[in-house]
Amino acid sequence: MRARRLTRTLTCIAALSLAAAGCGLSGGSDSGDATAGGCKVDKGNVGSGKLTGDVKGDITFQTTNLKKDFGGYFNGVIAAFEKAHPGTKVKWIDDPGDATFTQRLVADAQGCTLPDVVNINVNTAIALTKNGYLLDLDKKAPDAGKPFVPALWKSSMYADASGTKVHSVLPWYSGGIVQTFNTDLMKEAGLDPAKPPTTVLGLFADAQKVAEASDGKYYAFLANPQLRIPADWQQMGIKIFSADGKKFTFADDPKTTQWVEAMTKLYKAGGMPRDSLSSTQDPANVFGQGKLVYGPTNPNFLRFIQQNNPSVYKKTGVARFMLDDLGHTVGAPQYIGTAATSKNAPTALAFAQFLTNAPNQLEWAKDPNVVIFPSTTASLDDPFFQSVKGTDPFAEARKIVASDRKTATADEIALTPGELNAFSAQIQLAMQGKKSAEDALKEAQSKGNELIEQGS
Amino acid sequence: MAQHTLDQAPVPASPGAGALSPGTSSHRPPGRLRRALRSVVPGPTADAGGAALYRRWWLPWLWMAPAIVGTTVFGVFPFLNTLLVSFTDAKPLGGTYNLVGLDNYTRMFGDSDFWLATRNSVLYAVIVVPLMILLPLLLAILVEKNLPGIGFFRSAFYTPVLASSVVVGLSWQWLLSDQGLANTWLEKAHIIREAIPFLSDSWLILLSAMGLTIWKGLGWYMIFYLAALGNVPKELHEAAAVDGAGSIRRFWHITVPGVRQSMMLVGTLTGIGSLRVFTEIYMLGGSTGGPGGADRTLPFYIRDVGLDPLTGNAGYGAAVSVALFALTLGLTLLAQRLTKEDES
Numbered sequence: 163m164r165a166r167r168l169t170r171t172l173t174c175i176a177a178l179s180l181a182a183a184g185c186g187l188s189g190g191s192d193s194g195d196a197t198a199g200g201c202k203v204d205k206g207n208v209g210s211g212k213l214t215g216d217v218k219g220d221i222t223f224q225t226t227n228l229k230k231d232f233g234g235y236f237n238g239v240i241a242a243f244e245k246a247h248p249g250t251k252v253k254w255i256d257d258p259g260d261a262t263f264t265q266r267l268v269a270d271a272q273g274c275t276l277p278d279v280v281n282i283n284v285n286t287a288i289a290l291t292k293n294g295y296l297l298d299l300d301k302k303a304p305d306a307g308k309p310f311v312p313a314l315w316k317s318s319m320y321a322d323a324s325g326t327k328v329h330s331v332l333p334w335y336s337g338g339i340v341q342t343f344n345t346d347l348m349k350e351a352g353l354d355p356a357k358p359p360t361t362v363l364g365l366f367a368d369a370q371k372v373a374e375a376s377d378g379k380y381y382a383f384l385a386n387p388q389l390r391i392p393a394d395w396q397q398m399g400i401k402i403f404s405a406d407g408k409k410f411t412f413a414d415d416p417k418t419t420q421w422v423e424a425m426t427k428l429y430k431a432g433g434m435p436r437d438s439l440s441s442t443q444d445p446a447n448v449f450g451q452g453k454l455v456y457g458p459t460n461p462n463f464l465r466f467i468q469q470n471n472p473s474v475y476k477k478t479g480v481a482r483f484m485l486d487d488l489g490h491t492v493g494a495p496q497y498i499g500t501a502a503t504s505k506n507a508p509t510a511l512a513f514a515q516f517l518t519n520a521p522n523q524l525e526w527a528k529d530p531n532v533v534i535f536p537s538t539t540a541s542l543d544d545p546f547f548q549s550v551k552g553t554d555p556f557a558e559a560r561k562i563v564a565s566d567r568k569t570a571t572a573d574e575i576a577l578t579p580g581e582l583n584a585f586s587a588q589i590q591l592a593m594q595g596k597k598s599a600e601d602a603l604k605e606a607q608s609k610g611n612e613l614i615e616q617g618s
Numbered sequence: 619m620a621q622h623t624l625d626q627a628p629v630p631a632s633p634g635a636g637a638l639s640p641g642t643s644s645h646r647p648p649g650r651l652r653r654a655l656r657s658v659v660p661g662p663t664a665d666a667g668g669a670a671l672y673r674r675w676w677l678p679w680l681w682m683a684p685a686i687v688g689t690t691v692f693g694v695f696p697f698l699n700t701l702l703v704s705f706t707d708a709k710p711l712g713g714t715y716n717l718v719g720l721d722n723y724t725r726m727f728g729d730s731d732f733w734l735a736t737r738n739s740v741l742y743a744v745i746v747v748p749l750m751i752l753l754p755l756l757l758a759i760l761v762e763k764n765l766p767g768i769g770f771f772r773s774a775f776y777t778p779v780l781a782s783s784v785v786v787g788l789s790w791q792w793l794l795s796d797q798g799l800a801n802t803w804l805e806k807a808h809i810i811r812e813a814i815p816f817l818s819d820s821w822l823i824l825l826s827a828m829g830l831t832i833w834k835g836l837g838w839y840m841i842f843y844l845a846a847l848g849n850v851p852k853e854l855h856e857a858a859a860v861d862g863a864g865s866i867r868r869f870w871h872i873t874v875p876g877v878r879q880s881m882m883l884v885g886t887l888t889g890i891g892s893l894r895v896f897t898e899i900y901m902l903g904g905s906t907g908g909p910g911g912a913d914r915t916l917p918f919y920i921r922d923v924g925l926d927p928l929t930g931n932a933g934y935g936a937a938v939s940v941a942l943f944a945l946t947l948g949l950t951l952l953a954q955r956l957t958k959e960d961e962s
Contacts, residue, residue, distance in 0.1 A: 262927075264927045264928070265710065265711065265925075265927040268711045268927060269711060272711065272713070285928070288928070289711075289927065289928055293713075386904065388904075388905065388906070435795075435796065436796055436813075436815060436818050437794075437795045437796045437815065437816070437817040437818050439818045439909050440817075440818070440823075440903055440904035440905075440906050440907075440908055440909045441791065441817060441902075441903075441904050442791075442900075442901070442904050442905065443791070578926050578927075578928040578929045579905070579926055580922060580923075580926035580928075580929045580930065581929060583905055583906050583907075583911070583922060586905075586906050587906040587907075587909070587910045587911040588910065590906060590909035590910050591909065591910040593909075594818075594909055594910070596910065613926075613929040614929065616929055616930070616931045616934075617709070617926075617928050617929035617930070617931075
């Protein structure tokens with residue numbers, strides 16, 4: 163009997179776990195009056211009409227990998243907010259922000275436990291907006307965009323469940339983008355550090371000279387195409403997506419073929435380390451070893467070089483990024499989203515706006531440990547950004563990016579890891595001479611389209 | 619319903635009145651369970667005396683419960699779930715899904731990337747397993763004797779097992795790069811004129827990854843063999859030596875048969891392990907899995923098609939996982955059959 167009971171219990175456990183699997187699979191079948199992404203929410207959080215209600219109660223606020231270095235700043239902002247709004251309490255959590263960040267956060271959202279105020283990147287903003295987990299600011303806070311640089315605000319829109327582009331996030335800080343190079347090596351290759359390239363293909367033409375002069379002792383940059391797409395394509399003005407975002411179109415543009423051919427030519431000429439074609443090598447490390455002419459484009463990397471390779475730092479030159487056909491840069495913006503599933507949405511929104519307001523953003527940007535740029539017009543107008551002192555690479559980078567921030571847009575093409583891998587793999591084959599540039603791009607595009615279809 | 623329960627049963631006063639005593643058939647587990655249990659718990663009819671006779675029939679189940687629960691929750695259930703998902707178009711992040719029948723499997727069989735990954739995985743197993751059975755054995759024989767300072771070598775051979783895969787991968791990158799240790803030595807020794815493209819040729823990446831797997835596993839399986847070698851009677855070696863058998867002959871006729879069971883175990887474990895390779899390929903071939911993705915193994919391919927949060931297809935990923943399971947099972951059974959035939 164016992165045994166039979168035991169088997170029955172085991173069967174029940176198995177059945178239950180299968181049922182749980184069913185639940186996990188189905189999800190989103192909730193049918194209430196007000197739902198956001200399958201979660202029951204306050205009616206005020208969705209639909210039309212401004213968000214109203216008292217600013218009070220508890221909210222959670224999640225940053226990405228900031229607690230270690232900037233605890234003092236954030237605790238200060240939180241304390242100031244709680245003081246200005248008695249009865250509120252902000253619980254701050256910090257996510258390490260690794261490769262599975264988007265996956266984990268969307269899983270949180272599906273479990274209806276998305277933090278009320280959350281720091282996200284472009285990819286995550288796309289995923290959360292598409293599934294309706296963020297407040298639609300166009301409806302809930304129509305004036306939210308006023309403090310922000312217009313170019314950035316206008317371009318910070320993502321498609322909701324119906325495919326309509328909406329404002330669902332507040333722009334926060336960004337790192338900016340610049341050209342960095344080793345001036346000694348440039349001179350050795352017969353290039354003038356005072357005249358860095360202004361177009362992407364111009365960069366490749368210069369790199370070809372590096373290949374001819376270096377004799378394998380140093381290189382222009384690393385070969386893995388993952389390090390250059392989609393940024394290079396975007397600066398070249400290549401249309402990567404169709405207008406509705408449902409198909410890739412880059413292979414139809416002759417400029418993309420030119421780019422792949424330039425990569426192939428440079429790789430064959432030895433302008434890039436042969437073993438970096440598919441490797442995980444970090445360009446910052448190789449640049450720091452004095453083996454690369456052109457370094458990473460994020461100004462924050464200069465601090466890494468300054469700390470780890472002071473001799474290379476002294477030789478490092480900084481210049482405006484190749485604006486090329488696009489005419490401006492795309493800063494990889496960090497965003498603040500407000501959860502549509504928040505139980506205290508008015509408080510969450512108030513905190514999101516408080517955090518991203520001009521004084522708070524400026525205060526953080528002045529921290530000597532960061533090179534970040536605020537998204538609000540008022541903070542960019544501050545003398546801190548308008549009259550930068552010093553001529554070291556750090557100060558140069560700050561000057562260049564600050565002057566560019568008012569025109570930079572958020573139109574960053576964010577490829578998913580799967581798309582990036584699929585494209586890179588094909589371009590690697592072209593670079594090895596196993597495929598023509600056209601064939602590789604065609605194959606890359608069709609694989610990319612398969613992925614879009616699969617994900618929609 | 620039998621009214622007797624074990625709690626109500628009288629405390630056994632003498633051997634033979636235990637829980638498994640004949641006549642209390644209603645207390646017995648059903649047929650299959652009973653057969654399984656018989657091998658675990660000797661019944662009163664078996665000639666086993668002492669404590670075994672006082673053991674309750676459910677005791678073994680109690681001891682096994684944590685393992686059964688663990689296996690069910692973390693093994694059986696995910697397996698059944700994967701099987702279920704493989705017939706759907708589920709997304710990695712959940713949401714609604716549709717049953718799509720055999721679509722995922724049809725797509726899989728027509729997908730050249732799948733076959734390439736299968737080829738790589740099978741090749742990996744075919745090359746790595748025999749080496750993994752033999753090399754650690756030789757290493758174990760080398761360090762078996764108790765010479766002064768042998769502990770140092772045993773530890774040294776075992777160190778790669780303890781090192782993290784990422785650290786090992788980075789060291790191998792450094793070892794095999796165009797300007798790395800291996801190429802520099804070969805060039806200095808005038809064996810090669812131009813660097814060997816260990817990290818940019820897809821075949822060489824695959825072979826290098828196999829080398830990494832073997833190098834990292836040597837110490838681990840060496841320990842298996844050290845234990846097994848201890849059980850090979852020294853007298854056999856001595857007798858054979860007296861009869862004039864050389865060391866190679868003794869290796870094949872005494873050592874190998876003596877550690878045969880361990881060899882089978884090592885073969886099965888490394889076979890399963892080599893079909894699951896991911897990190898080695900990632901560390902040496904990057905996130906595309908070698909140039910053009912030519913070095914992707916099945917687990918790598920599953921990651922690519924099934925796990926991307928925005929464009930992945932968990933259903934298709936699950937179908938490939940089922941294929942990987944079938945392949946693992948098939949190769950294991952094949953290996954067992956071959957060993958059996960060999961024995962007979």
